[in-house]
Amino acid sequence: MAITLEHVEYKYNEGTPMETEALNDVSLEIRDGEFIGLIGHTGSGKSTLIQHLNGLMRATSGDIRYNGESIYGEGFSMKDLRSRVGLVFQYPEHQLFEIDVFTDVCFGPKNQGLSKEEIERRAKEALTLVGIDESYYKKSPFELSGGEKRRVAIAGVLAMKPEVLILDEPTAGLDPRGRDEILGQLVRLHDEQGLTVILVSHSMEDVAKYVDRIMVMDHGCLVFDDTPRAVFAHYRELEKIGLAAPQVTYIAHALKEAGFPVRTDVITVAEAEEAILCTLAMDKEREN
Amino acid sequence: MGIIKAKNLIYNYIKRDEEEKVEEVSEAVRDVSLDIEEGQFVAVLGHNGSGKSTLAKHMNALLLPSEGTIWIGGKDTKDDDALWEIRQTAGMVFQNPDNQIIASVVEEDVGFGPENMGVPTDEIWQRVDECLKAVGMTAYRKSSPNRLSGGQKQRVAIAGVMAMEPKCIVLDEPTAMLDPNGRKEVIRTVRELNQKKGITVILITHYMEEVIHADRIYVMDEGEIAMEGTPQEIFSRVEKLKSLRLDVPQVTELAYELRKKGLSLSPCILDIETFVAELTDIWKKRTGSSTAKAAAAGPASAE
Amino acid sequence: MMRDITLGQYYPVESPVHKLDPRTKLFGTLVLIIALFLADNLFCYVLAAAFLFGVIAVSRVPVGHIVKGLKPIIFLLLFSVVFNLFLTSGEVLVKFWIFTITKEGLIRSGMMAVRLIFLVMGTSLLTFTTTPNQLTDGLEKSLRFLRIFRVPVHEIAMMMSIALRFIPILVEETDKIMKAQMARGADFETGGIIKKAKAMIPLLVPLFISAFRRASDLAMAMEARCYHGGDGRTKMKPLRYQTADRIAYLILLAFPAGMVALRLAA
Numbered sequence: 001m002a003i004t005l006e007h008v009e010y011k012y013n014e015g016t017p018m019e020t021e022a023l024n025d026v027s028l029e030i031r032d033g034e035f036i037g038l039i040g041h042t043g044s045g046k047s048t049l050i051q052h053l054n055g056l057m058r059a060t061s062g063d064i065r066y067n068g069e070s071i072y073g074e075g076f077s078m079k080d081l082r083s084r085v086g087l088v089f090q091y092p093e094h095q096l097f098e099i100d101v102f103t104d105v106c107f108g109p110k111n112q113g114l115s116k117e118e119i120e121r122r123a124k125e126a127l128t129l130v131g132i133d134e135s136y137y138k139k140s141p142f143e144l145s146g147g148e149k150r151r152v153a154i155a156g157v158l159a160m161k162p163e164v165l166i167l168d169e170p171t172a173g174l175d176p177r178g179r180d181e182i183l184g185q186l187v188r189l190h191d192e193q194g195l196t197v198i199l200v201s202h203s204m205e206d207v208a209k210y211v212d213r214i215m216v217m218d219h220g221c222l223v224f225d226d227t228p229r230a231v232f233a234h235y236r237e238l239e240k241i242g243l244a245a246p247q248v249t250y251i252a253h254a255l256k257e258a259g260f261p262v263r264t265d266v267i268t269v270a271e272a273e274e275a276i277l278c279t280l281a282m283d284k285e286r287e288n
Numbered sequence: 289m290g291i292i293k294a295k296n297l298i299y300n301y302i303k304r305d306e307e308e309k310v311e312e313v314s315e316a317v318r319d320v321s322l323d324i325e326e327g328q329f330v331a332v333l334g335h336n337g338s339g340k341s342t343l344a345k346h347m348n349a350l351l352l353p354s355e356g357t358i359w360i361g362g363k364d365t366k367d368d369d370a371l372w373e374i375r376q377t378a379g380m381v382f383q384n385p386d387n388q389i390i391a392s393v394v395e396e397d398v399g400f401g402p403e404n405m406g407v408p409t410d411e412i413w414q415r416v417d418e419c420l421k422a423v424g425m426t427a428y429r430k431s432s433p434n435r436l437s438g439g440q441k442q443r444v445a446i447a448g449v450m451a452m453e454p455k456c457i458v459l460d461e462p463t464a465m466l467d468p469n470g471r472k473e474v475i476r477t478v479r480e481l482n483q484k485k486g487i488t489v490i491l492i493t494h495y496m497e498e499v500i501h502a503d504r505i506y507v508m509d510e511g512e513i514a515m516e517g518t519p520q521e522i523f524s525r526v527e528k529l530k531s532l533r534l535d536v537p538q539v540t541e542l543a544y545e546l547r548k549k550g551l552s553l554s555p556c557i558l559d560i561e562t563f564v565a566e567l568t569d570i571w572k573k574r575t576g577s578s579t580a581k582a583a584a585a586g587p588a589s590a591e
Numbered sequence: 592m593m594r595d596i597t598l599g600q601y602y603p604v605e606s607p608v609h610k611l612d613p614r615t616k617l618f619g620t621l622v623l624i625i626a627l628f629l630a631d632n633l634f635c636y637v638l639a640a641a642f643l644f645g646v647i648a649v650s651r652v653p654v655g656h657i658v659k660g661l662k663p664i665i666f667l668l669l670f671s672v673v674f675n676l677f678l679t680s681g682e683v684l685v686k687f688w689i690f691t692i693t694k695e696g697l698i699r700s701g702m703m704a705v706r707l708i709f710l711v712m713g714t715s716l717l718t719f720t721t722t723p724n725q726l727t728d729g730l731e732k733s734l735r736f737l738r739i740f741r742v743p744v745h746e747i748a749m750m751m752s753i754a755l756r757f758i759p760i761l762v763e764e765t766d767k768i769m770k771a772q773m774a775r776g777a778d779f780e781t782g783g784i785i786k787k788a789k790a791m792i793p794l795l796v797p798l799f800i801s802a803f804r805r806a807s808d809l810a811m812a813m814e815a816r817c818y819h820g821g822d823g824r825t826k827m828k829p830l831r832y833q834t835a836d837r838i839a840y841l842i843l844l845a846f847p848a849g850m851v852a853l854r855l856a857a
Contacts, residue, residue, distance in 0.1 A: 054774060079778075082773065083776060094801060095793075107777075145336065146336055247537065248539075248542060254561075255564050277549060382811070388812035389756070390809065392722055392755060395827075404816060404818045406825050449816070
């Protein structure tokens with residue numbers, strides 16, 4: 001069981017002439033343990049969507065269920081939902097405020113009303129998960145590098161022990177090293193801790209490499225919801241809504257058009273390499 | 289001497305404690321020498337903390353070297369009297385689009401630089417018109433910057449720098465905070481300015497796909513220039529780039545991997561066209577012309 | 592959305608009012624304020640209304656848009672109306688429990704409400720038709736005589752225009768940080784005043800840090816664009832009075848004169 005959205009709609013300034021629809025009849029299901037990529041150009045409604053998943057925004061119509069229970073139902077605790085569905089905003093390092101790294105990470109569990117030992121245990125665990133060791137605990141968060149700050153901020157959400165972790169462009173503004181570190185840690189969290197991860201990203205290459213399901217938003221609608229391979233097969237449609245497939249997909253299509261018979265459903269460099277070698281090898285066999 | 293020339297440039301960040309005593313000295317730029325010719329499109333690559341932004345700030349005399357010298361348009365940046373001349377020669381665009389737009393109306397922001405330089409009113413208007421047109425933002429001239437997308441804001445910032453009629457524009461990670469479409473917008477604009485107006489461009493970035501058209505690339509690491517050359521020269525050294533924790537475009541990586549497997553591809557392929565042409569060549573040679581024709585007909589009829 | 596705050600936001604249409612010199616409009620606003628406090632009978636208010644709505648019509652800013660700007664002062668408005676309504680002595684109209692409503696109170700609170708509404712509409716019309724930069728330019732030039740007293744007029748004007756530019760950005764940022772802390776379980780709504788004040792720390796610290804970062808970035812960007820104070824600076828939009836301004840000044844002088852005349856006549 002997990003999160004289900006049923007015909008969710010959200011309108012800004014409802015009832016005024018400035019009414020704009022940010023979400024339009026979105027229905028979907030997020031199952032336990034999935035690693036989902038959420039893509040869409042700026043303003044497509046993906047940020048609005050993720051803020052609905054932990055109750056920071058309230059749907060103007062439709063229903064959202066968490067483990068079968070409506071989050072808009074009476075007696076449903078939003079606070080509880082927010083600790084189960086962790087949301088890491090864009091540039092999360094901008095929310096750091098405490099005097100040192102460790103205290104900052106404790107903020108979330110403290111709000112959950114846990115005992116001091118439990119708070120510290122969780123903070124330690126979360127910091128270890130993001131690869132921040134003890135020598136950093138007493139440092140001011142503002143002294144750290146961009147990538148480190150971001151990992152501390154992510155630890156701040158992880159310390160609440162969420163079941164679902166949503167990250168809005170966690171790699172924005174980072175260099176390839178910082179990006180690989182963060183994405184690598186997400187994969188580990190997913191594989192080892194069994195966390196459900198939703199990754200909002202602008203990088204098709206990253207999404208293709210890591211996730212097992214892609215949701216595509218456009219103008220507040222969910223337009224695709226499938227495996228990366230199936231979604232990127234629609235690369236022409238994706239282009240129309242300001243997105244694209246990974247470069248290797250284009251390479252494969254270009255090769256095929258030029259007369260090199262290769263599989264076109266490749267989405268990573270490794271796959272493309274294999275497909276090309278496979279074509280060449282088959283040909284050799286035929287010769288023999 | 290080129291438009292920007294640095295000789296043995298060193299810059300130390302000095303961290304002081306509360307009593308103003310030196311606590312720590314870190315070398316952000318170590319012994320960098322370079323010479324950039326007028327009209328070139330130069331890219332400076334490197335991960336965060338490699339010293340590339342510190343170097344960029346020297347090109348506008350926002351930072352002065354701890355040791356060594358940097359000349360902008362032949363003027364030493366340590367020369368106080370040349371300060372404003374230097375800043376007019378080398379304009380600067382920064383990373384955060386919100387934090388460099390001063391005025392609340394697009395056209396007024398573009399006019400800000402010329403106003404500071406004391407340009408007569410009529411000419412300011414002329415320059416503003418021209419620069420907004422050059423970056424394709426004329427339609428938004430009366431808008432508030434807050435209503436623009438990130439890419440549009442950066443184009444306004446570029447127009448604001450252009451209006452000062454610099455010989456050279458230094459862009460310090462102008463695309464780091466933008467989405468892919470915004471990135472393309474900005475890079476397209478910058479390339480056009482370079483090609484049509486002959487403005488020297490120094491683009492600082494960590495996105496590799498933005499630099500494949502550069503005339504020259506400098507790769508920085510630990511404050512030093514770790515690699516230098518044309519895009520072909522740089523991208524042919526995939527292993528070295530990876531050790532510096534930088535990406536290569538997927539097509540380059542793919543070609544590199546296939547070459548390792550023994551395929552006879554050129555050492556550095558930067559675009560899909562070349563890659564496809566070379567691979568189909570190999571294919572044709574292997575299969576002979578007759579089967580190649582059949583294969584070419586195959587997928588076409590299948591689709 | 593947050594970036595659509597109406598108060599103090601320029602409304603970009605072309606109109607004769609938009610084209611007026613900001614000094615004319617500043618003077619006009621001053622005249623309106625004085626005139627409104629001179630008004631003491633119905634005819635005066637009719638004249639003020641004619642003036643205000645005349646200007647609004649010429650400005651081509653929709654009345655609805657200006658009315659929306661009244662929202663933030665609703666509380667103040669109600670307060671002063673209630674205050675005047677119940678606490679003015681005179682001919683008693685209605686009386687219940689400890690409240691009495693008098694004829695004078697009714698008139699006075701009505702006038703007060705109209706006065707306040709007109710005042711806010713008039714001043715917001717100024718900001719709707721004048722960009723913050725023009726406004727500060729106007730203030731800078733009008734107050735230039737203060738430089739004799741070593742008042743840094745240019746610097747103050749520059750600071751004002753930058754503040755105006757960054758207010759919407761910071762408001763949006765506040766919203767973002769608030770949500771981010773709420774996602775970490777922060778509670779900004781419940782609890783007593785001390786608990787609430789304490790709950791603001793996770794919001795205020797990041798906000799200040801961000802404001803300082805923006806300020807230092809902006810200072811650098813300004814320096815890179817050769818900003819070095821007001822000396823030797825030219826203007827893209829220098830202030831020069833046009834024929835329209837001269838006409839406007841005539842109207843602006845006639846308006847309070849008419850007001851005084853109506854006051855005396857009544």
